[in-house]
Amino acid sequence: MGLFDETLSGDESLFVNELALDAEFLPKNLPHRENQQQYLAECIKPLLQKRNGKNLLIIGPSGIGKTAAAKFVLREMEERGLDEEVFPIYVNCWKKDTAYKMILDICEQVGFKHVFNKKADELIKDATTIINKKAAVFIFDEVDKLESQQIIYQLIEDVYRKSIFLITNTSDWMSELDQRIKSRLIPEILEFKPYNHAETEDILKKRINYSFVKGVWNEEALTLIVEKTAEIGDIRSGLFLLKEAGLAAEKKSSKKILVGHAEEAISKLPNFGPKKAEGLSEEEKELISLIKNNNGKSTAQIYEVYSKNSDKSYRTFQRKIKELEEAGFLNVETKPSEKGGKTSVVKTKQA
Ligand SMILES: Nc1ncnc2c1ncn2[C@@H]1O[C@H](COP(=O)(O)OP(=O)(O)OP(=O)(O)O)[C@@H](O)[C@H]1O
Ligand SMILES: [Mg+2]
Numbered sequence: 001m002g003l004f005d006e007t008l009s010g011d012e013s014l015f016v017n018e019l020a021l022d023a024e025f026l027p028k029n030l031p032h033r034e035n036q037q038q039y040l041a042e043c044i045k046p047l048l049q050k051r052n053g054k055n056l057l058i059i060g061p062s063g064i065g066k067t068a069a070a071k072f073v074l075r076e077m078e079e080r081g082l083d084e085e086v087f088p089i090y091v092n093c094w095k096k097d098t099a100y101k102m103i104l105d106i107c108e109q110v111g112f113k114h115v116f117n118k119k120a121d122e123l124i125k126d127a128t129t130i131i132n133k134k135a136a137v138f139i140f141d142e143v144d145k146l147e148s149q150q151i152i153y154q155l156i157e158d159v160y161r162k163s164i165f166l167i168t169n170t171s172d173w174m175s176e177l178d179q180r181i182k183s184r185l186i187p188e189i190l191e192f193k194p195y196n197h198a199e200t201e202d203i204l205k206k207r208i209n210y211s212f213v214k215g216v217w218n219e220e221a222l223t224l225i226v227e228k229t230a231e232i233g234d235i236r237s238g239l240f241l242l243k244e245a246g247l248a249a250e251k252k253s254s255k256k257i258l259v260g261h262a263e264e265a266i267s268k269l270p271n272f273g274p275k276k277a278e279g280l281s282e283e284e285k286e287l288i289s290l291i292k293n294n295n296g297k298s299t300a301q302i303y304e305v306y307s308k309n310s311d312k313s314y315r316t317f318q319r320k321i322k323e324l325e326e327a328g329f330l331n332v333e334t335k336p337s338e339k340g341g342k343t344s345v346v347k348t349k350q351a
Contacts, residue, residue, distance in 0.1 A: 006254065006255050006256070007253050007254070007255065008250065008253040008254065008255050012255075013213070013250065014212055014213055014216045014246050014249055014250055014255075014257065015211055015212060015213070015246055015250075016210075016211060016212060016213055017210060017211050018211060018243065018246075019211075020207065020210035020211035021207065021211050021239050021242055021243040021246075022239075023236045023239060026068060026071055026072065026075065027206065027207065027210065029206075030065060030068055030069060030072050031199075031202060031203060031206065032065075032195060032199045032202070032203065033065045033068070033069045033072075033192075036065075036069050036190060036192065037069050037072055037073055039190055040056070040069065040070065040073045040165065040190075041073055041076075042054075043055070043056055043163050043165070043188075044073070044077070044086065044137050044163050047085070047086045047135040047136075047137070047161055047162070047163060048082060048085055048086065050161070051161070052160075052161050052162070053135070053137065053161065053162055053163030054163055054188060055163060055164045055165070055166075055185045055186065055187040055188070056163075056164075056165045056166070056187050056188055056189070056190050057165075057166050057168070057174060057177075057187040057188070057189050057190070058070070058165055058166065058167040058168075058189075058190045058191075058192065059167075059168055059169065059171060059173075059174075059189065059190075059191050059192070060169060060191055060192030060193065060194075061169050061192075061194060061233060061234070062169050062234050062236070062327075063233070063234030063235045063236035063237060064192050064193070064194050064195060064233070064234065064235065065192065065195075065235065066141075066167050066169070066192050067141055067167065069192075070090070070139045070141065070165060070167060071090065071139075074088040074090055074137065074139065077137070084134075085134055085135065086134055086135045086136060086137055087109070087110055087131055087134055087135070087136040087137070088136075088137050089106055089109050089110070089136055089137060089138045089139065090109075090139045090141065091105050091106065091138070091139070091140055091141065092141045092142055093140055093141060093142045093143050093144075093145045093146040094141075094142040094145040094281075097145050097146055097147050097281070098120075098147050098148070099120045099124075099147075099148060099150060099151040100119075100120040100123075102146070102151055103120050103123040103124050103127060103151065104123065106127050107123055107126065107127050110127055110130045110131055110136075111130070112126055112127055112130055114126070120151070124151070124154055124155070124158065125158075128155070128158040128159055131159050131162075132158075132159060132160055135160075135161035135162060136159055136161075136162045136163075137162070137163045137165070138155065138159075138162060138163070138164045138165065139165045139167065140152065140164070140165070140166050140167065141167045142167065142168065143166040143167060143168050143173075144168045144170045144173045144176070144323070145323075149177070149178045149181055152164070152166075152178075152181055153178065153180055153181050153184075156181065156184045156185060157184075164185060164187070166185075166187065169326070170322075170323065170326060174189075176319075194233035194234075195230070195233070195235070196230070197226070197227075197230045200226055200229050200230040200235070200238065201226045201230075203235055203238075204222075204225065204226055204229060204235075204238050204239075204242065205222075207238075207239065207242065208222075208242065211242070211243075212242075212246065212257075216246075216249075216255065216256055216257055217256075217257050218256050218257055218258045218259065220259050221245065221257050221258050221259045221261060221262040222257075222262075224259060224262040224263070224266070225238065225241045225242060225245060225262050225265070225266070226238070228241060228266055228269070229241065237269060240265075240269065241262070241265045241266060241269065242265075243265075244264070244265035244268055244269075245257050245261045245262045245264070245265040246261075248260075248261040248264040248265055249261040284320070284324065287306065287320060287324070288324065288329055288330070288348055290302065290305060290306060291330065291346055291347070291348050292348045294346075295346075295347045295348060296345055296346075296347055297345070297346065298337075298343045298344060298345055298346070299317075299318060299321060299332075299343075299344045299345075299346055300314075300343070302346060303317050321346060328349065329348065329349055330346055330347065330348055330349060331346070331347045331348075331349055332344050332345070332346050333345045333347075
């Protein structure tokens, strides 16, 4: 055995496909979500029989396959040519958070191109005319990020045959759903639960097959990452750890990914999901930095500063704080106030 056998040479890599570790990557199969995918398909099936589809509210914490399962079903529809009869429409409401942005996206997906100089209302009319020649599945992902629910209401009213799936990880969002929408949608609730240890291990191992050279993972290093991922309950964190450990090993020119590399990756794990930091809007980033500068003050005091540069209502502001808390950016503690009531004190987590 030569001295350099364990050393990676300059043009060698531990990865065969690094992209397969991206959170956006859609693997060929989605193990352990078969039942949920079947359920989604059942809701859509009536549309293929010229009837109306079922609506769903899909809930569950971050990184457990809600988006992936929904996109899988749409992809399968396309692969089987069912998009001839039903438009598969997917919108990420975090990215398209206004009615205008959303309807532009929908127009693009249904192939309507004459969008210039038109207002949202006109575009909704144009898009629904096209959609009504067939039927549609609308998936509104991260729906709690939508500025106004009016457009959902309008699509419910104007599109004849459809299934609407709303996805959120804000558990009590249903109570924020406009009553007019709720009573028209009457959605069933499909709850996604975090994967258990064995499922997490299986999912990560399959992902490794796509992305790493065979045999580069040390058993113990992988166990460490599986355990950490199962503890967090978020596959996205697991993918982050696999990639970071691989990169750490490559940096040291090691041919194997060892426990030390896994530990280094774990030490880099932010205390919020990796996606969330990237997904924050400019406005949210500004709000977090404002809170950082006012760490430990009450919600009301922070709103006082915030409202100098914003016309958002206190209620909207409180909702934002709650969302950022749920996403793991903030700590909100309720304390007794000086006047005898209660007050909420807000702090950033990474401060
Ligand atoms: N069963 C699975 N098999 C393979 N990969 C999975 C599985 N479940 C989730 N993943 C992967 O984990 C990552 C996160 O999943 P996904 O984006 O669906 O999370 P989510 O539940 O929509 O989370 P969020 O609420 O934060 O949007 C994706 O890369 C996805 O491909
Ligand atoms: Mg998602």
